[in-house]
Amino acid sequence: MSPPSAPPSPTLNPYVADPGWHGYIVWYFFLGGIAAGAYVMAALADLFGTAADRRAVRPAYYLAFPLVNVCGILLILDLNRPERFWHMLIQSRTGWPMFKWWSPISVGSWGLTLFGGFSLASFLGVLAEDGRFGLRRFSDLAARLRTGWTGRLFALGGSLSAFFLGSYTGVLLGATNQPIWADTTWIGALFLASAASTGVAAMILADRLVGGEVDHRALESLERLDSYAIALELILLATLALSLGELGALAFGRWPGWLVPWVVVPFGLVLPLLLRRLPGRGAAVLAALFVLAGGFVLRYAFVYLPTAFYLVPGHHG
Amino acid sequence: MPEPVGFYTDTTVCIGCKACEVACHQWNALPARNGGQVPLSGQSYDNTTRFSDVDWRHVRFIEQFPEDRNGGRWLMMSDVCKHCVNAPCLEVCPTGSIVRTEFDTVYIQEPVCNGCRDCIAACPFGVIHISAEKHIAQKCTFCYDRLQVGLPPACAQACPTRSIQFGPIDELKQRAAERVAQLQAQGQTDAYLYGADDSILGGLNSFYLLLDRPEVYGLPSAVQARLPSRSVWPASLKAIGASLAVALGAFLSFGRRRDAVKATEGHTRSP
Numbered sequence: 316m317s318p319p320s321a322p323p324s325p326t327l328n329p330y331v332a333d334p335g336w337h338g339y340i341v342w343y344f345f346l347g348g349i350a351a352g353a354y355v356m357a358a359l360a361d362l363f364g365t366a367a368d369r370r371a372v373r374p375a376y377y378l379a380f381p382l383v384n385v386c387g388i389l390l391i392l393d394l395n396r397p398e399r400f401w402h403m404l405i406q407s408r409t410g411w412p413m414f415k416w417w418s419p420i421s422v423g424s425w426g427l428t429l430f431g432g433f434s435l436a437s438f439l440g441v442l443a444e445d446g447r448f449g450l451r452r453f454s455d456l457a458a459r460l461r462t463g464w465t466g467r468l469f470a471l472g473g474s475l476s477a478f479f480l481g482s483y484t485g486v487l488l489g490a491t492n493q494p495i496w497a498d499t500t501w502i503g504a505l506f507l508a509s510a511a512s513t514g515v516a517a518m519i520l521a522d523r524l525v526g527g528e529v530d531h532r533a534l535e536s537l538e539r540l541d542s543y544a545i546a547l548e549l550i551l552l553a554t555l556a557l558s559l560g561e562l563g564a565l566a567f568g569r570w571p572g573w574l575v576p577w578v579v580v581p582f583g584l585v586l587p588l589l590l591r592r593l594p595g596r597g598a599a600v601l602a603a604l605f606v607l608a609g610g611f612v613l614r615y616a617f618v619y620l621p622t623a624f625y626l627v628p629g630h631h632g
Numbered sequence: 633m634p635e636p637v638g639f640y641t642d643t644t645v646c647i648g649c650k651a652c653e654v655a656c657h658q659w660n661a662l663p664a665r666n667g668g669q670v671p672l673s674g675q676s677y678d679n680t681t682r683f684s685d686v687d688w689r690h691v692r693f694i695e696q697f698p699e700d701r702n703g704g705r706w707l708m709m710s711d712v713c714k715h716c717v718n719a720p721c722l723e724v725c726p727t728g729s730i731v732r733t734e735f736d737t738v739y740i741q742e743p744v745c746n747g748c749r750d751c752i753a754a755c756p757f758g759v760i761h762i763s764a765e766k767h768i769a770q771k772c773t774f775c776y777d778r779l780q781v782g783l784p785p786a787c788a789q790a791c792p793t794r795s796i797q798f799g800p801i802d803e804l805k806q807r808a809a810e811r812v813a814q815l816q817a818q819g820q821t822d823a824y825l826y827g828a829d830d831s832i833l834g835g836l837n838s839f840y841l842l843l844d845r846p847e848v849y850g851l852p853s854a855v856q857a858r859l860p861s862r863s864v865w866p867a868s869l870k871a872i873g874a875s876l877a878v879a880l881g882a883f884l885s886f887g888r889r890r891d892a893v894k895a896t897e898g899h900t901r902s903p
């Protein structure tokens with residue numbers, strides 16, 4: 316008997332064990348992507364947009380902080396020793412900060428914390444602007460977060476931390492020895508584009524369904540931006556598949572990889588682009604919903620991709 | 633400072649007795665699973681089948697027999713953590729739980745590990761698993777406790793054929809090179825050393841004398857065993873490129889609208 320058969324490609328490593336990054340991680344990648352993408356666009360609208368644009372992107376500031384909290388909880392629950400989550404940030408033996416710039420999971424822990432800070436400030440800012448929870452008296456301070464030089468600097472810092480959150484997860488998958496993840500360096504870029512498209516879609520949904528009076532031209536410009544992010548995602552997906560060479564056909568030809576060409580591309584990316592061409596609120600809402608569902612399936616497929624290639628059956632972490 | 637030590641495993645003298653597995657279980661108090669009932673795997677004499685949280689050593693059995701059962705051979709190999717010189721698990725570990733010891737071995741500090749499992753994703757040899765009892769990452773400790781008091785690792789001490797040899801790494805490499813030369817002189821031309829030079833992760837402190845390609849033993853080749861950090865910069869630069877593309881889209885979309893709004897306001901204001 317010769318148990319280990321030949322690997323399907325000279326570079327793919329099928330002899331690894333499964334780290335068991337599954338359900339919670341899919342949700343973390345998805346929700347973290349929405350938080351990051353929505354926040355990026357809101358910060359960029361603060362930097363470059365009109366007053367109407369800034370109103371249209373306000374849902375991002377309501378969404379990002381609660382979502383990033385959910386992300387934190389998911390990540391902690393995913394640990395086998397959740398009570399030791401703080402070991403990611405503080406050296407448990409010395410009390411000094413724990414940071415490895417060459418390890419994406421270490422940098423990511425700090426990046427997530429930093430984004431938590433920016434999104435908390437913005438969250439309190441919109442609550443104050445809207446006079447909720449008696450925070451009205453801080454509305455001047457909150458306005459400063461979105462205008463003038465302080466506003467610009469804050470938007471720049473916030474958008475950088477959001478760009479990081481939207482993409483480092485893909486860089487992290489690559490910095491392993493897992494099949495397919497380790498065979499391309501495009502997953503971070505792809506996740507970033509998907510974070511942008513799902514983040515904008517979430518804002519559009521919020522504006523269309525509960526947003527009150529939002530300038531329709533500002534909404535149209537958000538929808539155009541979402542279509543742009545989808546186009547970017549399509550280009551990056553094709554680039555990623557090409558970067559895998561002959562492995563591309565293997566990766567996307569079997570479960571769960573086939574979800575990408577047969578579900579994500581037609582329903583999560585192309586269909587929303589077509590729906591956007593139809594007039595009316597219903598089509599726009601449907602398009603946003605498909606973008607969100609596509610973003611989830613994309614994360615699902617990528618998180619589970621290596622499981623199709625392990626050579627030792629039942630080889631779990 | 634103690635000398636760097638390692639394992640040299642000469643697979644040509646392994647008889648598949650699994651004394652190393654037993655010694656490892658016994659010394660490290662690794663429990664039996666399934667109430668001690670071992671389901672037969674159907675894979676030769678290998679019922680361990682893989683590394684696990686309680687199987688830090690694994691003796692592989694590879695039967696190579698032609699259809700007519702003439703001239704075949706049986707390869708056996710006691711596998712373990714490679715204590716890589718550039719260890720992927722240690723490189724990624726975000727808590728600092730995985731460290732290099734004064735003996736140049738790779739060790740998981742149990743009180744520090746929080747079970748994030750990035751080391752499992754990183755190890756190219758499928759070595760690390762999560763303990764069902766302790767809920768932290770587990771693997772061969774190179775018997776760190778024994779080394780500290782001058783004892784050899786339990787597996788090496790138990791091995792009756794000296795297939796597993798323990799000692800200062802330079803000495804082992806010299807001994808292994810002599811053995812390869814001896815085998816080749818005897819006509820065993822396929823004998824070679826896996827992991828003794830620095831081509832795989834800067835070298836493996838547990839290296840092997842093999843008689844067939846690495847994949848036959850379930851071992852990755854030098855190109856399949858990669859350092860995780862190799863991809864961080866290329867992937868980050870691509871992510872930065874995508875971020876710039878998204879920012880450009882936002883700038884064009886929001887900026888163009890702002891210009892249009894300004895222009896309209898200008899028109900309405902002009903007399």
Ligand code: SF4
Pocket residue numbers: 712713714715716719720721722738754755756757758759760771
């Ligand atoms: S073989 Fe795996 S567990 Fe052992 S040191 Fe190398 S990477 Fe770490």
